[in-house]
Amino acid sequence: xxxxxxxxxxxxxxxxxxxxxxxxxxxxxxxxxxxxxxxxxxxxxxxxxxxxxxxxxxxxxxxxxxxxxxxxxxxxxxxxxxxxxxxxxxxxxxxxxxxxxxxxxxxxxxxxxxxxxxxxxxxxxxxxxxxxxxxxxxxxxxxxxxxxxxxxxxxxxxxxxxxxxxxxxxxxxxxxxxxxxxxxxxxxxxxxxxxxxxxxxxxxxxxxxxxxxxxxxxxxxxxxxxxxxxxxxxxxxxxxxxxxxxxxxxxxxxxxxxxxxxxxxxxxxxxxxxxxxxxxxxxxxxxxxxxxxxxxxxxxxxxxxxxxxxxxxxxxxxxxxxxxxxxxxxxxxxxxxxxxxxxxxxxx
Numbered sequence: 001x002x003x004x005x006x007x008x009x010x011x012x013x014x015x016x017x018x019x020x021x022x023x024x025x026x027x028x029x030x031x032x033x034x035x036x037x038x039x040x041x042x043x044x045x046x047x048x049x050x051x052x053x054x055x056x057x058x059x060x061x062x063x064x065x066x067x068x069x070x071x072x073x074x075x076x077x078x079x080x081x082x083x084x085x086x087x088x089x090x091x092x093x094x095x096x097x098x099x100x101x102x103x104x105x106x107x108x109x110x111x112x113x114x115x116x117x118x119x120x121x122x123x124x125x126x127x128x129x130x131x132x133x134x135x136x137x138x139x140x141x142x143x144x145x146x147x148x149x150x151x152x153x154x155x156x157x158x159x160x161x162x163x164x165x166x167x168x169x170x171x172x173x174x175x176x177x178x179x180x181x182x183x184x185x186x187x188x189x190x191x192x193x194x195x196x197x198x199x200x201x202x203x204x205x206x207x208x209x210x211x212x213x214x215x216x217x218x219x220x221x222x223x224x225x226x227x228x229x230x231x232x233x234x235x236x237x238x239x240x241x242x243x244x245x246x247x248x249x250x251x252x253x254x255x256x257x258x259x260x261x262x263x264x265x266x267x268x269x270x271x272x273x274x275x276x277x278x279x280x281x282x283x284x285x286x287x288x289x290x291x292x293x294x295x296x297x298x299x300x301x302x303x304x305x306x307x308x309x310x311x312x313x314x315x316x317x318x319x320x321x322x323x324x325x326x327x328x329x330x331x332x333x334x335x336x337x338x339x340x341x342x343x344x345x346x347x348x
Contacts (some may be wrong), residue, residue, distance in 0.1 A: 017058035025054035033204075055139040076133035077317060080122055082114040083139045087288070087290065088160055088306060092137055092204055095307030097127050105132075109170040114138070116147050127152065133317040135310075137161050141171045142203035155320035159313040160306070168320070169314045170332045172304040173203050177335035178211025181255050181283045181302055186219050188344060190253035190281050196240045196265060197257025198232040205229060207348055208257050208285060224251040232257070237264025245272050253343070254278060259284040259291040266295055266342065277344035289336050297341035304335050 018249075028051060036051035046170030054060075066238035075343060077100060083089040089111065097107050108129050110122040126134060133155045136145065144162035146293050156167065163169035185193055195212045198205040209227045216223055230236040237256060241264070250269075254263035264286030266276050276282055276297060284292065287303035319326050 004170060017055075017060040019060070021052060021058055021192050022060050024267055025058065026051045052309045058112070070073075072272075074130040074132055076096050076129060076131045076313065077105060077107050078126040078134040079109045079137065080119075080126065080134060081111050081137045082110050083108070083134040083137065084113070084141050086111075089137055091306040092159060092310035092313075095310035096135065097310075098307075099311040099314050100318075102173065105314075105318070107314075114143075114146055117181060119145060119147055120150075120190075121153065122263040123150070133157070133321050135159060135313050136163075140202055140204065141174075150346050157313045157317045157318060159309050163330065168316055168326055168328055170309050171330060171332055172306075172309065172317075173333050174207035174335075175211040176332075177285070177302045177304070177337075178255065179215045180335070181285070182215035182341070183219075184300075185253040185281055185283060185343060186215065186221070187256065188253075188281060190343075191219075191221055192224040192251040193221070193255060194244070194251040195227040195255050195257070196237055196261050197227055197229055198236075198261070200229040202232075205257055212255050217263070225249065232260055234264035234267070236318045237261035237266075238268045241265040241268035242272070245269075245274065250274060250280060254280060254282050256282065256284045259288045259299060260287045262299055262301070262342070263291050263295045266297075267298075268297075277342055281343035283343055292338070292340065295342065300340045300343040301338055302335050303338050305333060309333055 014056045019030055019033055022037070023030045026033060028036070028047065028104055028289055032041070032043060032047070033051050036043060036048045038056060055137045079096065081089045081121055093107065094110060100107055101222070106125065108131055110125055131154065134152065135157050137159045138161040143161055144164070149156065158167055158169040160171060171233045182193060192211070193216065194200040196208060200206065212227065213223060226239050230240070237260070245268070254265055256265060262282050266282055267329050269276050269280055274280055282299065284301035292301050312331070316326050
């Protein structure tokens with residue numbers, strides 16, 4: 001610690017450390033300290049690490065305004081979404097913000113319905129904030145913006161939203177995640193596996209249904225009836241499960257397209273005296289914890305890794321901003337099976 005910082009600390013005064021404090025503590029010039037922290041300039045790795053160690057000791061944080069003037073950047077990313085409820089955007093934004101905070105970059109969130117007039121206003125707000133790059137996200141992987149983006153003068157990355165050709169995009173791997181869920185049920189000795197899911201016009205619903213069929217086919221099993229498509233709601237799960245009871249066609253497992261449907265299924269079976277998981281194992285999708293943890297029994301489900309999606313999208317955007325090559329196209333990121341009590345096992 002420098003003499004100046006030590007004196008201030010002993011006096012009980014908080015003073016934000018400056019680059020001069022870092023330079024004095026590392027016994028280098030201010031220019032060398034700045035270059036060491038920015039990863040530029042020629043110097044020995046020993047010197048660079050010494051400067052970084054002193055900066056960490058002093059809790060030095062660069063002045064973003066000054067840094068922006070020097071590098072002609074705002075060190076801010078824009079996040080544009082139509083998910084005003086925050087179901088998908090909040091965990092995604094959490095992962096993005098966490099990854100960016102480590103790099104001295106902040107995130108400016110703009111949420112609103114995807115209407116042309118509103119979009120133009122939000123995009124103008126991003127430009128006025130002088131964001132260095134933009135992430136566009138939404139509520140479904142097959143819907144993008146209703147307008148062509150005007151020239152923005154900044155790179156754009158898409159995550160959990162449809163992207164134009166040639167763009168960089170990140171989405172969860174829905175089909176393989178569904179496969180994993182059904183394979184888990186088969187591994188527990190469940191062979192009559194039904195599927196209840198959301199609207200057929202959602203690409204995510206079709207991918208999850210394809211994964212269900214693929215896992216059954218690989219195991220030499222037939223589907224327990226056709227997949228039942230409808231709304232992403234508890235009511236859909238409840239009424240479909242109730243119809244299975246009335247028809248005497250209760251399976252020994254159900255893979256549901258989301259956690260809300262799964263919760264409705266469990267409620268219907270519980271009211272009818274069908275035991276979960278003893279009689280019917282249930283697996284959901286999304287790992288929406290407000291549903292999954294509060295369901296009785298707690299719900300086994302697929303976690304889409306939204307925080308990881310946000311992190312990956314942010315790092316790709318930083319590479320684009322820095323002029324590094326980023327291969328265009330859609331990247332499908334792995335999901336994770338989160339095992340709870342609704343399928344009768346606490347481990348895979």
